[in-house]
Amino acid sequence: MSSTPHSVAVPILEVQDLTLLRGKQKVLDSVSFSIQAGSFVAVLGGNGAGKTSLFRVILGLESLKTGQVRVLGQEVKPGKASIGYMPQMRELVAGQFKGWNMVAAAFRGGVCGLPWYNQMCCAQVNAALAAVDALDLAHRPIATLSGGQQQRLMLAQAFLDDPRLLLLDEPLASLDHARRRDTVQRIYTYARTKEMTVLLSTHDMIPLQGFIDYILYLVDGRALLGRVEEVMTAQALTALYGTPVEVVQAGGHLFVVTKEGGDTLHSCACEG
Amino acid sequence: MLHYAFMRAAFMAALLISIVCGPVGWFLVLRRQSFASHALAHVGFAGATAALVVDQPALLGFGVGSVLSGVAMGAISYRVIGHDVIIGLVLSLAMGIGVLCLHFLTRSAHAAMSLLFGNILGVDTNTLWALFFLSAGCLVVLACIARPLLLATLQPEVAEAKGVSLRLINCIFLVLVAVATVECTQATGILLVFTLMVAPAAAIIRQGFSPIVGMVATTALAVGESWGGLVLSWYTSWPVVFWIAALGAVGFGISHGIVLLSLKRK
Ligand SMILES: Nc1ncnc2c1ncn2[C@@H]1O[C@H](COP(=O)(O)OP(=O)(O)O)[C@@H](O)[C@H]1O
Ligand SMILES: [Mg+2]
Numbered sequence: 225m226s227s228t229p230h231s232v233a234v235p236i237l238e239v240q241d242l243t244l245l246r247g248k249q250k251v252l253d254s255v256s257f258s259i260q261a262g263s264f265v266a267v268l269g270g271n272g273a274g275k276t277s278l279f280r281v282i283l284g285l286e287s288l289k290t291g292q293v294r295v296l297g298q299e300v301k302p303g304k305a306s307i308g309y310m311p312q313m314r315e316l317v318a319g320q321f322k323g324w325n326m327v328a329a330a331f332r333g334g335v336c337g338l339p340w341y342n343q344m345c346c347a348q349v350n351a352a353l354a355a356v357d358a359l360d361l362a363h364r365p366i367a368t369l370s371g372g373q374q375q376r377l378m379l380a381q382a383f384l385d386d387p388r389l390l391l392l393d394e395p396l397a398s399l400d401h402a403r404r405r406d407t408v409q410r411i412y413t414y415a416r417t418k419e420m421t422v423l424l425s426t427h428d429m430i431p432l433q434g435f436i437d438y439i440l441y442l443v444d445g446r447a448l449l450g451r452v453e454e455v456m457t458a459q460a461l462t463a464l465y466g467t468p469v470e471v472v473q474a475g476g477h478l479f480v481v482t483k484e485g486g487d488t489l490h491s492c493a494c495e496g
Numbered sequence: 497m498l499h500y501a502f503m504r505a506a507f508m509a510a511l512l513i514s515i516v517c518g519p520v521g522w523f524l525v526l527r528r529q530s531f532a533s534h535a536l537a538h539v540g541f542a543g544a545t546a547a548l549v550v551d552q553p554a555l556l557g558f559g560v561g562s563v564l565s566g567v568a569m570g571a572i573s574y575r576v577i578g579h580d581v582i583i584g585l586v587l588s589l590a591m592g593i594g595v596l597c598l599h600f601l602t603r604s605a606h607a608a609m610s611l612l613f614g615n616i617l618g619v620d621t622n623t624l625w626a627l628f629f630l631s632a633g634c635l636v637v638l639a640c641i642a643r644p645l646l647l648a649t650l651q652p653e654v655a656e657a658k659g660v661s662l663r664l665i666n667c668i669f670l671v672l673v674a675v676a677t678v679e680c681t682q683a684t685g686i687l688l689v690f691t692l693m694v695a696p697a698a699a700i701i702r703q704g705f706s707p708i709v710g711m712v713a714t715t716a717l718a719v720g721e722s723w724g725g726l727v728l729s730w731y732t733s734w735p736v737v738f739w740i741a742a743l744g745a746v747g748f749g750i751s752h753g754i755v756l757l758s759l760k761r762k
Contacts, residue, residue: 303658
């Protein structure tokens, strides 16, 4: 979990006492955690818990009320840190564009110049597309692709420019169940071979079974980071929610149930 | 027809205008801001008539008016109010001011006509030089920002993450649109800015080319349409602007036909 003062490895991401306001609302409330390089972290939380906001903060795109965010020891500035970002899905413009061109637009997309794609760019784009099994989608116009297919292209886009840290905002949202598992496997393999750290936000933990090292659990802007068995306990989550929470195990899956509403918030597959 | 100096000047002017309208129009259509060029032309009209009232060159007033409003449009947070609302408001106010200025300017109806409908056959050497420098400047700036602008258009959040300021790049782009509009009105007048800025780009974008190919093809089509308009006007003695507008519509129709045919074949 969080690094001890004597540990050798530098954490790739350190967040200290982070508070983000939107209007009067505390979207993130005194959040602190740190993540070691090479980890695969699931960011869990209901709608409006602050997952997207947290990612934008890590990218340096929000002005903070308090706190600090460091990536590889450096304070974050937009475009400076080596971060691959896949935003939450929305409708894509330029439907006539081929998927390949849409993906390639992100290759060094912040650099001045013409959108000219040289050999190195083509090789990187094709490698990223192959990694998410989207090479066959790339020659089709974007408008003819389904939501899940577009999402795979956006995932490939996040792999470009050799990032050290991947921030994937609900990359599984419009995929079917078989695809979810397959996509997580592909993200995992790609991140391992390229030694990337992954933060992946999701509502559904089941496809992540066996892949994740840590859970970052967000509730109303408060955060808890830990191993699966540390976070997914009634005690830990009751403290985080501030109301009694039960963690129910059924059919090899964990379900988080708040006593008041009684609704299932998350399910999480686990071996023990 | 090229024996005449005014025709040679017209062909030169059409070329200079089209090479800017091509790539700028391509981005304009891709960003779904084509209405912006319309609005900037109207504000430019107000500026130009105001300049005429105080005995200044119309082109100067036009440039100042549309560039300033381009900056203003880009600086106003477009998240607060929708693009179309702002643009619509600006447009009608500007047109109103333009009409007021014309009211004071009873002596020069000819100047007003050429503002509204263009006067490419009356381009003089000074105007040609002005067009040359405007085009060169515009293309240099666009070549610098094209890459981030493309990403900001396709994937704004990813562009932000890569350090692109969406507001700044939108602002710079709208200034380029303003300059291109100023040039374009020399040929087509403010009422028909669409014919050179938007029609060629709309035809090409349907074909799904890669960005560079798309921009080059749009430019070629714009040059073809404006030169074609000059030639047809020479032989029919109908207004040039009519022919450019007609060719724009034909180009779009053909492009649409190609798309339909290729769908059918699949
Ligand atoms: N642009 C915005 N302006 C104002 N409030 C916002 C904005 N974006 C998000 N919020 C608020 O911030 C909170 C967290 O949102 P978000 O980070 O998008 O949550 P999540 O991604 O977990 O669903 C929500 O309560 C939401 O209403
Ligand atoms: Mg979100």
